[in-house]
Amino acid sequence: MKEMVCIVCPNGCAMSVEQNGDAITVTGNKCKRGEEFAIKEMTCPVRTICSTVKTNSSAFPVLPVRVSADIPKDKIFAVMKEINSVTVSAPVKRGDAVIKNVLGSGVDIIATDSLPDNN
């Protein structure tokens, strides 16, 4: 049995997870998302990353980005290295992918703010 805290929403449910072969039972969660999180956590834990990428603009030297979907937890620092190695040029629109299919994960790195042109 494993105790964990759900990180999906601010409720932060304290959950117990029991694994019997392939069957995973989750208790303590207030909603379905908690169960999904717990199962994922037992099989392939994933996390989100929010960071910034360098830009060619002096007014906005960095642009905030995040992953378009959660990535495996053990890939966090490898993905950070990719994020840290790119430079984007204005203009960029919120939601634009600044790195497509990062490390072949099927996940994009997307801008979470716009980088206006001509600044």
Place this chain on the structure above:
Amino acid sequence: MNIAKIRKKVAEASRGRVNAELKNNCIVLSGCVDSWDEAVEACSAAATPYSKIHVVNDVTVKNFIEKPMRMPALSDTALDGEKPDVLIIGGGISGASIARELSKWKLSILLVEKEPDFAMQASGRNDGEVHPGIDLSKGSLKHYYIRKGNKMYGDVCKELGVEFRRVGQYVCFNEAWAKPVIALYVWKRKHIDKIEDSEIISGKELHRREPSFNGSFKFAISNPSTGCVCPYGLTIAYAENAVMNGAEVMLNTAVTDMQVENGRIVSVATNRGTVFPRIVINAAGVFSEEIAKMANDRFFSIHPRRGTNSILDKKAGRYMHSVASIKELASSGGHTKGGGILHTVHDNLLIGPDAVETSEKENVATNPESIEKVFTRQKKTMPALSERDIITYFTGVRAPTFEEDFIIEKGRNCQNIIHCAGIQSPGLTTAPAVALDVEKMAVEMLGAAEKNTEFNPVRKPIPALRDMSDEERAKIIAENPDYGEIVCRCEEISKGEILDALNSPVCVPTLDGVKKRVRPGMGRCQGGFCSPLVTKIIAEFLGKPVEEVRKNYDGSVITYGTNKGGTAGE
């Protein structure tokens, strides 16, 4: 001077471990004690207040290793071979004001300061009170200069474009019975000491003037000549005016040694090369004894004394509008100073300072006890005071002699030095008057000197937009839109003002340098919002990356650069 008597007092104070001798018209103390406080006690026992025969402290303290003076990181030859007429050592209020007064003459003036800015030590770490000369008796230099200095403040500050307010001071008493005694004291002050502004006011009148004060006060001494000024603002203004009039200023420059021949300083070594001045002015604050020693002219000793002040939010500034302290007749003695309350020129309240002897000349770290002690005392004057209103606190180190008077005189064993030493409170008040006398001494020492016909005594201050009417503001913004861009929200400082600070005659392009000149970061958020913006403005001004900007010292890095774009962190 009865040396036998002094010897006896010293022996008593030190349990026989310290001896006193009269050497070269100085009282030299030697021996070995267990603590710095014991050495101070022995020296104090030997000293006669205001005497010109000074105590020289050669007492050693067991296991005491004095920290060496902090040296600037810089090392070059920028000054090598310079031959100024006057070398001023120290960029506090003394050095800066002397430089400015001397710039009235056709002289080459070089001022060196080991710190990265002016007023980094005692001159920037005091309460900014322009004293009325309380507790000072005739016969001391403090008394002599305070009468002149206090009167000069209005004109000097006007010339230098520095705000000065004559707000008045109240020394408050709870004991009605003491009134006749204090009345006698005020009479003496007026007729013997010739400090003529004091009067006694009733508790009722005090309360009318300052309604937030403790209602229990029975009477107060009112000293209307008391004022307040921004002490580092005035120091910087003096320095800027000196530079405008031709003086040269070298920051991050420390004097390390002197070559003395036949009672004259021949050369002065610094971390930026050796200079050959005709005369030297020692305005080195806590290090003035060391400078005197380098000149073979050590006839006094400094015993550092720390004081801590707190600054309160401007909201608390509404509580009172003057300078106040409480005199408790039951418990007083020595330097157990509990400071006072002062409404600053920036409309904050300043609480403090206390007074604690220390062996460390440069230790300006704060301690919670200082704040607690001062607040406990000051709440008796004004019960509304609250530690919750504190926005910051700071410690300074005073540089008194054991005689507790100033030393303003030509060298005794060195012919081309003038000492401006032992300066402590009220050294800010006396500075304008002292500078005039040192100017006279220097000109005399140099022989004939020509007047600087281009001398301009007026320094135009950086405009303070927050004090302007909308119309005035609009006008100045039309000339320079940067004045319309507010960077520091708490103190309402515009980008234009920050750029003015960076373009001022003594450019100190650091966060603290800008903060001292135009105040971004001095408010209630303490730079939380504006410091990244100011850092960026400084970086752009310097044409350097943000990571090159410093808080004050060379090692006071703010950021470590970027890890983005594959340039770092690999």
Place this chain on the structure above:
Amino acid sequence: MNNYNVIVIGGGPAGLAAAIQAKKDCASVLLIERENRLGGILKQCIHDGFGLVRFEEKLSGPEYAGRFIDEFNSLGIESLTLSFVTKIEKKTDGFAIHIVNRGGTAVYTCSAIVLATGCRERTAKQVFIHGTRPSGVFTAGTAQHYINLMGEIPAKKCVILGSGDIGLIMARRLTLEGCEVLGVYEAKPTPSGLTRNIHQCLNDYGIPLYLSHTVTRVFGDERLEAVEISQVDEKMRPIDGTRKTVECDALILSVGLIPENELAETLGVQMDSGTKGPLCDQNLMTNVDGVFSCGNALHVNDLVDYVSESGETAGAAAAAYIKTGRKTVRFERGSGIMSLVPQMLNLEKGIDNVTVYFRSDEVANNRSLKISVDGEEKFRKKYAFLRPPEMERLVVDFSAFNLKPGSRIVFETEAAK
């Protein structure tokens, strides 16, 4: 020409929501923002987790703000950026707002003001940290500005004081950007941030959390060299003999937020000791007629969703504002209630659908919130647990309470039956 029904001061999430709502309610609206872009502090809150309540999505700060900014722009609401309010004057028929910007000075008039001025961070000296004054001591927001807006790394090896959400999130941010976070220290015996943040920001990265510990002193003449950590007792006083020195080059402080109400105070707005924000009625109007407050200026929120909600409430009420008399009753904070918003009810306005926010003053399980009028219980709600860091929101219908001016309305918590 410079006259509006509503002027909103502050272009963060509260101000944006207020302006949008007021505009939708057919008011003429002007929003004044100090910085060069709208969005407020969300611009630098690049982590995700915003908007779960409102959008049922995990958005980053800029994305959350972006949605509002898009709506703001599509409604054609007027705004002034890089414009600073220097003074507000009360006039007989409204307010005159003086501003300064790169164009000069100007005065705008309005009938109602919405103050959405946000909050500021408590600093090192305000939590009585002593010692030297080196560089490297940052509030979390300042560090966040350097790292998230300027791309500048403010620390290599740091200690974080305060386990509020901002502190926890900065621990993760700094770790991701290559900084070593030695630990998060919290003077209280319980964490101040959300449990999920302790897991995803600290535990995921092996960052230790030390409860009942605080930083008492900093060392270093130039850059920070070390901090002194002390264990503290239940009254948060350092315990003798527990001091240790931790070498680090940065101290990041997340030790509390203070609503910014300096402008409000110049208008005579009264402050509440619990929230440190203005006293407000259910429409978020302060004691000064026509002056409304919302967002973190009103009280510090933990969720931006509630910030936006309060902005909408204030915006709607400001748009509908007509100067009339008020008949108000005050709420009283009874035992267990640290803060409460609103603090009063205007009986002349709708009281059947009042959103109430409160914080418990202790960590406790199985509690009830009780509202009583003149000693008689009128309302009760059960909570499995209450924690001071988590603000509770509920909607109460006061119309059935038979309220009249002078009624004594008390909010308190007690053990659930």
